[in-house]
Amino acid sequence: MNSIDDVVASIKAHKPQGRPAEMRAAFAALVGPQPAAEDVAIGPAGGLAVGSGPTLLWFHGGGFVFGAPETHVALARAIAAAGVRVVLPRYRLAPEHPWPAMLDDALAAIDAVPGPVMIGGDSAGGQLALCAARRRTVRGVAVLSPNTDRTGASRTRKPLSARDLMNDDAGDAALAREAFGDRPGDDPDVSPWRSDLSGIAALHIEVGTEEVLLGDSLLLAEAAVLAGVPTALHMTPGLFHLAALWPDAVPGAAAQLARLGAFARDAAG
Structure with missing residues (x-):
């Protein structure tokens, strides 16, 4: 897509429902x-990879119901431009495979990389990365607009639902029910901000100011x-949820991904 107008038209024409x-x-x-991307053998079902350098495992978003490595290659390439190899592991999706199936697949992918690795993800994939980081030693966690709260503590989910082009509170909650069933909102996997984050070596968060999340x-x-975690938070004015899926078309999106890539490169040491 060549412009923000093209992106908005596609969003309106192809609402996942x-x-x-x-x-x-x-x-x-x-x-x-x-x-194009390289097929790689990683985790239970393989994945795709782009770029070269230290490895960043990136878990794709889609509410744990849709999305795949194949939908996130443009995003991954923009991150990789900072000098990292971005690997997009495939993981099982709900409702056919409810939580913790996707977590098990993510942990298997992490275990397939020798030594500590950087991990990250967008939206539900960011949530997955945060949950995995509590269970494995990683060099850093890079997240883009992660789902972290199902307790009702967030003050932006309902107010920004009418402004976020890609997300709304009701739809997001419906996807969560497909993945988590009746798990309570304060479960640390359902709402990672309430979990013990102290074991994370470093954290970089990117989000837009027009996002439900x-x-x-x-x-x-x-x-x-x-919790004592070295943390960077960057809020980009005007960006809607997952605008970075179109880094060449949406102003500000490429810069988000460049910062995430630089963080991952530097966290590799």
Whole structure:
């Protein structure tokens, strides 16, 4: 896509809704054609990789119901431009495979990389990275607009639902029910900002100011700082949820991904 107008038109034309298969097809159409990537054997089901340098495992978003490595290659390439190899592991999706199936797959992917590795993800993939980081030693965690709060503590989910082009509170909650069922909102996997974050070596958070999940990032950043985690939070004015899926078309999106890539490169030591 060549412009923000193209992106907005695609979002309006391909809203993920209906059955899971329909949502997956709509999301793939929404993001549009992706660049080529290398097939890699990692975790239970493999994945895709782009770039060269230290490895950053990046878990794709999509509410744990849709999305795939194939929908996130443009985003991954923009991160990789900072000098890292971005690997997009494939993980099982709900409702066919509810939580913790995707967490088990993420941990298997981390275990497949020798030594500590950087991990990250966008939206639900950022939530997945945060949950995995509590269970494995990693060099750093880089997240883009992560889901972190299902307790109702966030003050932006409902107010920004009418302004966020890609997300709204009701739809986000419906996806969470598919993945987590009746798990309570204060479960540390369901709301990672309430978990013990002290074992994270370093954390970088990117979010837009027009996002339903802006409050999720604010809660996460505060909790991480209070836990003693070196934390950076960057809020880009005007960006909607996952605008970075179109780094060449949405102003400000490429800069988000460049900062995430630089963090991952520097965290590698």
